[in-house]
Structures are given as structure tokens and as C-alpha cells.
Amino acid sequence: MANVCTKLTGTVRSVRLFQIDGFTLVAKTMSTTECIKSRWNVDGYEWEIQCYPAYYDPHDWVDFKLMFLGEARSSNVRASLGCLLIHPRIVSHVVEKTVSHVFKRPKDCSAGISLLRPGSSLPVPASLKDDYLIVQCTITIVKELPEPANPVPVPPSNLHRHLGELLSSGTGSDITFVVSGESFTAHKNILAARSSVLMAEFFGNMREASAGRVVIEDMEAAAFKAMLHFIYTDTVPELDWKLEAVATLAQHLLAASDRYGLDRLKVICESKLAGGVTVDTAATTLALAEQHNCSHLKAKCVEFIVSTPEILDAVVATEGYKHL
Structure with missing residues (x-):
């Protein structure tokens, strides 16, 4: 040929x-x-x-x-x-x-x-x-017809890589977050461009507008770090692992994405959790789905819990169900 x-x-x-x-x-x-x-x-x-x-x-x-x-x-x-x-x-x-x-x-x-x-x-x-x-x-x-000219090869976009390097180096950072005792430097303009919530905090009438240091309560440092990496690169490498290893992180990250209006990240977490509901995670995931209005994830949890009497009894016996 x-x-x-x-x-x-x-x-x-x-x-x-x-x-x-x-x-x-x-x-x-x-x-x-x-x-x-x-x-x-x-x-x-x-x-x-x-x-x-x-x-x-x-x-x-x-x-x-x-x-x-x-x-x-x-x-x-x-x-x-x-x-x-x-x-x-x-x-x-x-x-x-x-x-x-x-x-x-x-x-x-x-x-x-x-x-x-x-x-x-x-x-x-x-x-x-x-x-x-x-x-x-x-x-x-x-x-x-004339033979088409060979197009000039255009390299793939590397914007996410450059922004990721900017986040890692901290060059030009103007805000520091303190989460569970860990500090993370970032850039207000980039954060505000990606999150309407952070836009209001940094460029609205909220007290964070002039602050150079923000303390975030009720969030795990690992979840905040993954969220920050997503804001800069639009990727979450941690969620590429098997669900058993990242189920807790995915749950915390879903809550964080809902808190800061990161809709795409929220859907990514919802899809990850929906793909592997287990007896140990069903109750806590159901509570999370109800709290953050994730209808697809909620339906998957209910479907799993009532799938058999044995699974229902097992879920009811978990600590997560007691909290639910």
C-alpha cells in the first residue's frame, strides 16, 4: 500500500x-x-x-x-x-x-x-x-485537484504544564492558604478565573480581598492540594488510582469542589465514586450525595444498597450507616 x-x-x-x-x-x-x-x-x-x-x-x-x-x-x-x-x-x-x-x-x-x-x-x-x-x-x-500542502505540525497545548510549574514554584504568588497545618501558595488571578466563589472572595467585598493569608477550616490538606492542582491544570492525577485507594480523597474532593463552585471537578468525583460503591462506602457516599445534590451518585448508592437483602443488612451494620 x-x-x-x-x-x-x-x-x-x-x-x-x-x-x-x-x-x-x-x-x-x-x-x-x-x-x-x-x-x-x-x-x-x-x-x-x-x-x-x-x-x-x-x-x-x-x-x-x-x-x-x-x-x-x-x-x-x-x-x-x-x-x-x-x-x-x-x-x-x-x-x-x-x-x-x-x-x-x-x-x-x-x-x-x-x-x-x-x-x-x-x-x-x-x-x-x-x-x-x-x-x-x-x-x-x-x-x-492540487495536492494539499503538508500542514505545519502544531505541538499539543502545554498550558496546563506551564501553569502546573507556576503553582509548584510559587513564582509571583500573592496568597497563602493554611489547611490542616499545611501552607499552600497560589495566585489570586488564576484562582478567581476558575472559581466564581474565589472571584467573590478576592475581588468582592469580602475580607479576603485584601488578605495575603487565608485559613481554611474543615478540609483535608490532601483534598485542598488536589483541588489546587486541578484549578491550575484541569487534571486530578490522584483519581487515576483504583477507587479503593482514593475513595476517601474523592469524597473530600467532591465536597471541596461543591464548596468552591468547580462543577467539572465535582462531576469527575461523582463519576469516580459512582463507579465503585461498596458495602463500606455506600452509606457515607449516599450521605455525601444527598448533602451536595449529586442525583446520579445518590441513585447509584440506593440501587446498590437495596440490590439484595444481604447487601442491605451489611450496609446497615456499618459505622457509616449509623452516622447516616
């Missing part, structure tokens, strides 16, 4: 009606070398459709040819002529005939298209107004 060459092509098509009034008279008075011409411009090329009506008598056919009048912009021009006979007194042979040709120079001409087979002549017109011939002609040109 590595050696296959693909040629990109497209088509340009033009359709018109070719009408000859007084067709019977024209066919009987013109010689077989005379033709009626119609010039078209398709895709910037000049074309000429030639109709030879004298072939109608005595051989019962009308001949159409396509002539190329322009200069090929490339080595050659591939085109076809399609002809469809349209006449109120003919209904049995309405079939489009097509001839294709590769035109290389001006006045190159295609082979002829015979619309009426020998022995199937046109009926005698009932009146002069019915003495005509209409042919729907279609010129189709095959264009070779």
Missing part, C-alpha cells in the same frame, strides 16, 4: 437544452457535413457542441460531437458529453448517451453520439409547432 499513488480529482458540470425548431426542414436541407453549433464556456474553457441533423434522413439518427476550442492548462483535459433526447412524441427511448474524450489541443473533437437508432425515426409532427428537436446536453470536466 505504501507504493499506491492517489490522484485527487473533482468534476465541473454544465447542463443546457439544445433546441432546433423546424427540425424536419433543417434535416432535409442540410448536407451531412453541415452542423449546428453551440458554444459554451465551462471551467474557463471554450467548448463547441456540434449537431449534425442531416444524419436524420435517410439513416434515422442525429449526431452530436464535442469540440475543444481552448488551450489546455495542463497536459490535457478530460471531458465528456452527455445527450438526452427530449420530445413529447417519443417516450420509449429516453436514455442518455455519453461520449468521453481526452482533449490535448485546440479543435480536438470527440466521437459522435447517435441519438436515434436506425429504423426508429421521429414521428411525423402533427403541426409546425411540434416540429422541433430538444436535446439536453451535459458537459462534464474532470479536474485534477
Whole structure:
């Protein structure tokens, strides 16, 4: 497959009606070398459709040819002529005939298209107004499309990496959080851009607006650190571990994300907890889901608890259920 060459092509098509009034008279008075011409411009090329009506008598056919009048912009021009006979007194042979040709120079001409087979002549017109011939002609040109230029490779976004490094280094930090005895430095502008709650705290009328140090109560340091990393990078690497190892962190992080209006992080935690409800975590997770309005997580917990009488009894016996 590595050696296959693909040629990109497209088509340009033009359709018109070719009408000859007084067709019977024209066919009987013109010689077989005379033709009626119609010039078209398709895709910037000049074309000429030639109709030879004298072939109608005595051989019962009308001949159409396509002539190329322009200069090929490339080595050659591939085109076809399609002809469809349209006449109120003919209904049995309405079939489009097509001839294709590769035109290389001006006045190159295609082979002829015979619309009426020998022995199937046109009926005698009932009146002069019915003495005509209409042919729907279609010129189709095959264009070779230019090969698409190789795009300049664009490296993937690394904004999250740079912001993560900024958080780790603490360069330019202007706020310090104290959580469970641990200190975390950060940048007010970035925090406010990600959290409407922190926007109100730092740039509203709250006392934290001018503070350089904020003490946060009722939150685990590990949960705050993971939340801070998410604010800067939009990722939570800790939640990539198995749920058994991070169930408690996911619960604390869900509460923290709800507290600070981090909706995406909240959904990530809810999805993580919903994917692995166990007897030990069902009651505490249910209480958490109810408290923080997580309807999907709540439904998963209830579904698990009542799934069997044995599981229900086991959950009721847990410390979490007593607190619930």
C-alpha cells in the first residue's frame, strides 16, 4: 500500500437544452457535413457542441460531437458529453448517451453520439409547432485537484504544564492558604478565573480581598492540594488510582469542589465514586450525595444498597450507616 499513488480529482458540470425548431426542414436541407453549433464556456474553457441533423434522413439518427476550442492548462483535459433526447412524441427511448474524450489541443473533437437508432425515426409532427428537436446536453470536466500542502505540525497545548510549574514554584504568588497545618501558595488571578466563589472572595467585598493569608477550616490538606492542582491544570492525577485507594480523597474532593463552585471537578468525583460503591462506602457516599445534590451518585448508592437483602443488612451494620 505504501507504493499506491492517489490522484485527487473533482468534476465541473454544465447542463443546457439544445433546441432546433423546424427540425424536419433543417434535416432535409442540410448536407451531412453541415452542423449546428453551440458554444459554451465551462471551467474557463471554450467548448463547441456540434449537431449534425442531416444524419436524420435517410439513416434515422442525429449526431452530436464535442469540440475543444481552448488551450489546455495542463497536459490535457478530460471531458465528456452527455445527450438526452427530449420530445413529447417519443417516450420509449429516453436514455442518455455519453461520449468521453481526452482533449490535448485546440479543435480536438470527440466521437459522435447517435441519438436515434436506425429504423426508429421521429414521428411525423402533427403541426409546425411540434416540429422541433430538444436535446439536453451535459458537459462534464474532470479536474485534477492540487495536492494539499503538508500542514505545519502544531505541538499539543502545554498550558496546563506551564501553569502546573507556576503553582509548584510559587513564582509571583500573592496568597497563602493554611489547611490542616499545611501552607499552600497560589495566585489570586488564576484562582478567581476558575472559581466564581474565589472571584467573590478576592475581588468582592469580602475580607479576603485584601488578605495575603487565608485559613481554611474543615478540609483535608490532601483534598485542598488536589483541588489546587486541578484549578491550575484541569487534571486530578490522584483519581487515576483504583477507587479503593482514593475513595476517601474523592469524597473530600467532591465536597471541596461543591464548596468552591468547580462543577467539572465535582462531576469527575461523582463519576469516580459512582463507579465503585461498596458495602463500606455506600452509606457515607449516599450521605455525601444527598448533602451536595449529586442525583446520579445518590441513585447509584440506593440501587446498590437495596440490590439484595444481604447487601442491605451489611450496609446497615456499618459505622457509616449509623452516622447516616
